[in-house]
Amino acid sequence: MRELTYAEALREGLRQAMSADERVFVMGEDIGVYGGAFGVTSGLLQEFGDMRVFDTPISEAVIAGACIGAALSGMRPVGEIQFMDFVTLSMEQLVLQAAKIRYMFGGKTSVPMVLRMPGGSGTGAAAQHSESLENWFVHVPGLKVVMPSNPYDAKGLLLAAIDDPNPVIFIEHKLLYKTKGPVPEDMYRVPLSSTRIAREGRHVTVVATSIMVNRALEAATTLAAEGIELEVVDPRTLTPLDEEPILASVRKTGKALIVHEAPGTGGYGGELAARIAGSDAFDYLEAPIRRLTGLDTPIPYNRNLERAAVPQVDDITREARKLARGEY
Amino acid sequence: MNPSADYLSTMLRIRAFEEKAEELYALGRVHGTMHLSIGQEATAVGVSSALREGDFLLNTHRGHGHCLAWFGSDVNLMMAEFMGREAGYCRGRGGSMHIANVEANNLGANGIVGGGLPMAAGVGMSIKMRKTDQVCVVIFGDGASNEGAFHESLNLSSIWKLPVIYVCENNQYAMSMDIRKSANVEDISQRACAYNIRGITVDGNDLAAVHDAIAQAAAECRAGQGPVLVECKTYRWRGHSKSDRQLYRTRDEVGEWQRRDPIPRYATVLGLTDDQLEAARKDAQQVIDAAVVFAENSPEPDLAAVMEGVYA
């Protein structure tokens, strides 16, 4: 199959959605002539014009809010927040408006919008351009949270998010934009809330999100040579979570390692661990549930410190190996 | 203002620092990104030259010049921070976008557009409550004036008469966004009107003009007649950051502004010959070369210390 980068896959998804449905439009900072800070929207202005591709002033509150307003009045907005860090300036509109409008108004309306944003560290951009804030949104009923880990899912999940009648927080990863993978040309969807088994294995279940899926797959290759088989599970949608494939995997392996980039305290791993421990999968556990997460620190600038602050392939390999051998 | 060769050498030092920064990046000796203020040096030096030691500074991602021009700044510690070393101003944790020199009341550059603006009001409150005659200067870009934070901060400073000088470094663009497309006012200083404070626009490439405007604003703030909004119109010669293809402006436009280089312009004010200017330029470059040696000889942060300093 044809290969695209993650950024190209997202762009193709946007282009197809905009061509298929006049209500779909994009807005954000530097998404027009510049093509977006990471190039995702490159070419869309030329193709669709400035009544479908809106370059905004630096005003994150109104980017989020305008998406909500447009969604409430018949449009299908896809907003872009240049770096996930800046969504902190949009929080009121997202948390207190977008997430609650449908419920508060007795289910009589809905907010069909998508807000895309790149999260994560690894580019040397330091503490204010490297956040992994997904759990802020996971904690707000009414928002959906999606984190694609590869080009195929990026396009398919984006198209499903645009179709979805709810506000969807769509979290991309800066280091994934240039990664390549097979992407079909048609307008396929990857349903939201569909957990994927990224690699089958029998010894340890590794539940990972976003770029950590790729790192876990690399660790799995290394460990396979040692006779340790990891089963790598990618939730893809953090909320609402399709939990059964995760529980089924843990029932099979009896061991669970949860990996994410965000700091551990208050992170998504705690939710996953609680879901596993609170289910019948608990009876199958042969070891404590382990978490490998970003450290509870802001992301430092220095290259070595930055690497040390979040899980790397070697860390996953080491932790999974220990768990497989019962050395935790 | 009285002309001073020191101001010229500070501008030259900023220019040399950033040219070196660019070179180090191209050689792969630093990672991350950076925002260069080449062409805007007169604003940085004009602002600090009109203030006093003990005043406060909050500035931006494009902040190398602001920091270098501030009181008692040490170019070695700047370079070490830029290169991520333990000896740097922020022990290698902050990097290019987050250089602060808190001992000198330089409260830091900011990775968040408009991030310094609300805090400036708080510094102004503190000055007022402590009854000192300090002022707080907050530097921000044209793009930042479109954030809600700008408007909330100006309003609060206005109603409480806070000693804050708002310096808008209007280099005409916010990344790719032309200020003429993102704001429907000719001058950002017009926005002062909405908060009933004084607003003024000056040529940001004219060191003396910036200096005089800031000196007057500071005098007003110290007399309890602040805040003031000072807009300095200038231009960045380089791309927004290291990944900018600059499709939103023409080479001619850049060239036109390069002819308004603030450095030779100020050399003329000082009555220097071309040779004298070149000699001063060489001196600045030597200082920067020495700073690179200093930075490279200082250790990388200890990995075991990664969790250190999260809490006081």
Ligand SMILES: Cc1ncc(C[n+]2csc(CCOP(=O)(O)OP(=O)(O)O)c2C)c(N)n1
């Ligand atoms: C809240 C926020 N939004 C967006 C950005 C990304 N960004 C960094 S600098 C910049 C342009 C800023 O323009 P301006 O304020 O005019 O300052 P300049 O870069 O021109 O000095 C943008 C969009 C950011 N850092 N913070």
Ligand SMILES: [Mg+2]
């Ligand atoms: Mg600007």
